[in-house]
Amino acid sequence: MTGRKILIVDDESSIRDMLRVALEMAEYDCLEASNAQDAHAQIVDEKPDLILLDWMMPGTSGIELARRLKRDEVTAGIPIIMLTAKGEEDNKIQGLEVGADDYITKPFSPRELVARLKAVLRRADPQSNSSPILVNGLCLDPVSHRVTINKQLVEMGPTEYRLLEFFLTHQERAYTRSQLLDHVWGGNVYVEERTVDVHIRRLRKALTVDGHEDLVQTVRGTGYRFSTRIEA
Amino acid sequence: MTGRKILIVDDESSIRDMLRVALEMAEYDCLEASNAQDAHAQIVDEKPDLILLDWMMPGTSGIELARRLKRDEVTAGIPIIMLTAKGEEDNKIQGLEVGADDYITKPFSPRELVARLKAVLRRADPQSNSSPILVNGLCLDPVSHRVTINKQLVEMGPTEYRLLEFFLTHQERAYTRSQLLDHVWGGNVYVEERTVDVHIRRLRKALTVDGHEDLVQTVRGTGYRFSTRIEA
DNA sequence: AACTAGTGTGACAAACTTGTGACAGTCACG
DNA sequence: CGTGACTGTCACAAGTTTGTCACACTAGTT
Incomplete structure (x- = not known):
């Protein structure tokens, strides 16, 4: 077990399901939220190690939540990977400008996602890679x-x-x-x-x-x- | 990569998707079939290392396919894990009588499934991990x-x-x-x-x-x- | 030097976590 | 069928941790 907590924020339950399976297989603990409000509450309460954040959501958008998180000192350090739709290069750039640590384009391979996630976690905290x-x-x-x-x-x-x-x-x-x-x-x-x-x-x-x-x-x-x- | 090929036989695409994600994360190669005919053709052509076989399917049932496979010398050695619905103890017993190597009850955790699968593969190939x-x-x-x-x-x-x-x-x-x-x-x-x-x-x-x-x-x-x- | 704000300390009660003995139910075996 | 082994659970015991407080001490300012 990695002892790492990942928060999946996406309004589509099939995406959340797939991500959860992939992440559990990679031995991460998973939290889920289908909207920005839920997500924010869990981020404050549970302090996930990384957030997988869908770009587009009803109500408060993913990009808006990312902006808010990066502005708040307590949550600014939590790495964010934006999940974007195919072909939306502008979204990617905007996401990165807001402070997202990486993006990944749907549809994606679970293996690629986990590899990306590991890379982001390693970058975010090089000393916390399970090494003493x-x-x-x-x-x-x-x-x-x-x-x-x-x-x-x-x-x-x-x-x-x-x-x-x-x-x-x-x-x-x-x-x-x-x-x-x-x-x-x-x-x-x-x-x-x-x-x-x-x-x-x-x-x-x-x-x-x-x-x-x-x-x-x-x-x-x-x-x-x-x-x-x-x-x- | 394990170099092992697993065939998933289930008419429900959501189950197949979940299993594929879990197995790919565990570094198995996956084949899929949504009915017994497809399955049988792939078994003959691709010779998978293990078959995950849904009990209940339209047309030829999983149990019937299992019986056929175990009767045929060419395919009898391929381990089979039956996927059964919760509460159907008779199915489990019947599956084991027909020659299935294990069963697992829906809904199941991907991790448990992979653990079971590994155990079945280990049994099928006993030349692994036996040092004190x-x-x-x-x-x-x-x-x-x-x-x-x-x-x-x-x-x-x-x-x-x-x-x-x-x-x-x-x-x-x-x-x-x-x-x-x-x-x-x-x-x-x-x-x-x-x-x-x-x-x-x-x-x-x-x-x-x-x-x-x-x-x-x-x-x-x-x-x-x-x-x-x-x-x- | 006197004074005040800020930090360190010992102690305590309450809450929390883990250890333990015991028991009922299940199962495999003779 | 009886019996012993195994399992999971529970209530209570034992041990540890936590948060708080009053007082002691220190650092900084006037």
Whole structure:
């Protein structure tokens, strides 16, 4: 299992069915939506790893939804593949201008679609390709769902693991508590901002081997940052 | 590519489409026929490695075609999986009496179908995957269908054996309960996720020799993992 | 130095997750 | 038919995690 979630957004159920079969065979988890409203709700709640988005839909169009998603910081990073009809080159260009990561033209081969999808996922997050992330002896392996420091097993809870995973895939960048809540807890939770501080403390405590707790740094007045640059 | 050719015989094009997508994703070559005459011609001409045969079809029925194929020396060796409607136990028995190698009930999960298909092909061609797996003195031998720890025979039920077999062929990787259900129980079962926990307990109990139960590890909030790395 | 805003910390209750013993139902076998 | 093995489920026990809060401490400003 890839542990990846793909959202299929298309009003035609036969297309959704076909895509679901293909993606399940390739061991992705599938979500489905037949319109933009459903899609948006699922994107916020479920945080899919990639969205397959039909160009043309009743009500809010796919292109409009893509535009909205790319404008919102929380969802901007989710890769989008537009599904377009044959012969509509203008749609492709417009899709790419809006920020879609790729397009694929109906009718398409399931194998081609999965290959394209894999390529987009690889591009979107080169470090999250099921390979371990290694920083100064700190290692997070998504496949075995395990963290080690200098080969030594490190215990932590699920939330701390997710926080560390987020930090390791977004290094050298400061995030507010609010942003961390959205990215790590999800956009639909009601949690005090100060709770982030408590989990930061728990993560730091778990990482207290050979000074690795210092990788998680406070940015006073802003929030936190994961950085390999340690001030003396 | 597996180099294997599968013939899909079903009068419903939506079923054929779904099966084709699933099988192509699994890298099989597909042939299709919507009736028994077409099917028979393709079987003679193309010599598929396995036939997926719908029970019920207009004109000559699937069961009749199966009977004919099993009677003919040229085609008798081709494995047949009957596709039956839910609730028709008599059909299943009749199919197996006629010589079908397995049956699968609509609606079915593509993943289960491919797993079944692989099992049938493996049976038809027994020269595959029969070497014992050895981990820290724990040994699973698929040929004798036996498990030992440090040469000591270990008793366990069929489900625990299958679970262990899955783990030994997928080490160092965390799986959710849902994934374990799909892989070990099959995709078309209706079993509570918590049942996995009970079987994990039973497997751990069976492996309680020299601490081997610790190889089956809980990944809290996710599921389970089989790993040779043991917490201190 | 005093003050204030911001962050760290210990502790706790509630919620959640996993482990366990037990049981009923089913099935294969003698 | 009786019996033992197997399976799935359930209620309760045990263990862990989570979010919150009051207080302590620190950094920055005046």
